[in-house]
Amino acid sequence: MDSAPTKIAYFDDMWLLQSTAKLVSQIQTEDGRQALILDSTIFYPQGGGQPSDTGFISDGGGNFKFFVEDVRMKDGIVFHYGKFDASETFTTNLQKGQEFNLYVDELKLNLHSRLHSAGHLLDICMQNVGLAHLGPGKGYHFSDGPFVEYKGTIPQNEVQSKQEELEREANALISEGVKVSAAVLPYEQASEMCGGSLPSYISKDSIPRIVKFGNYPGCPCGGTHVGDVAEIRSIKQCFKSQFSQDSHAMDPEKLGEGIASGFPGPDLTRPNPKSPGLNSQIQPMGRV
Numbered sequence: 001m002d003s004a005p006t007k008i009a010y011f012d013d014m015w016l017l018q019s020t021a022k023l024v025s026q027i028q029t030e031d032g033r034q035a036l037i038l039d040s041t042i043f044y045p046q047g048g049g050q051p052s053d054t055g056f057i058s059d060g061g062g063n064f065k066f067f068v069e070d071v072r073m074k075d076g077i078v079f080h081y082g083k084f085d086a087s088e089t090f091t092t093n094l095q096k097g098q099e100f101n102l103y104v105d106e107l108k109l110n111l112h113s114r115l116h117s118a119g120h121l122l123d124i125c126m127q128n129v130g131l132a133h134l135g136p137g138k139g140y141h142f143s144d145g146p147f148v149e150y151k152g153t154i155p156q157n158e159v160q161s162k163q164e165e166l167e168r169e170a171n172a173l174i175s176e177g178v179k180v181s182a183a184v185l186p187y188e189q190a191s192e193m194c195g196g197s198l199p200s201y202i203s204k205d206s207i208p209r210i211v212k213f214g215n216y217p218g219c220p221c222g223g224t225h226v227g228d229v230a231e232i233r234s235i236k237q238c239f240k241s242q243f244s245q246d247s248h249a250m251d252p253e254k255l256g257e258g259i260a261s262g263f264p265g266p267d268l269t270r271p272n273p274k275s276p277g278l279n280s281q282i283q284p285m286g287r288v
């Protein structure tokens, strides 16, 4: 198998819904699925708390549609997992170098982008309402109960007011609109864009991708985002403490409700069963 990394075309344009790419290899997986590896892709591979894109790949000649159900990246190579819906004359022996058309599901891309951007927006709002001392942990941007974990303490009697303040701040920024940009930059420049330093998990030899909301400091992130936070539409926050009363700690849990007008929204009253808790190993939000 060709070991050259897949070109991540959405780094150049996060909102591309169609592209072309050449086949590198076709794999039959042990669980009976097929995987296509292409020289470039606009499909987002699951990671960084964001689910993968779905969609389909076709040859343009009407011989097949390959429905992409899941996308993963391993060692820089993107695997498009799915199934063929093929014509009678179709043979699954595809030729290396054959050019295919890629189509990403627009509704899912938009929803995932909004949920991911909402996570970053929450982080900005935490700074703006004086909760910068609560370090961000794991981000989960799936539609079944998105959240961002924060680690730290605030007085118990401030939890309610801080929740309201956060919600107001987030919705004010959504109303105002703030442009979102993303760029792959040399380490030093990336560091400057992020307020002078980068997290230790970013290698100094790397050229990280930095996502920036307006003039707020950027952060390394490989995900897809809205072009303007106005597209998030609204945010409803829900705080969920996973500490005992004594510790006066909290875990704000963001549920993307209102986020969802026009989309199937999660149940706002349901605690998130996937939240691993603040004592578990957590990774910084928005990591590459």
Ligand SMILES: [Zn+2]
Pocket (backbone or CB within 6 Å): 048, 116, 120, 220, 221, 222, 223, 285, 286, 287
């Ligand atoms: Zn991110």
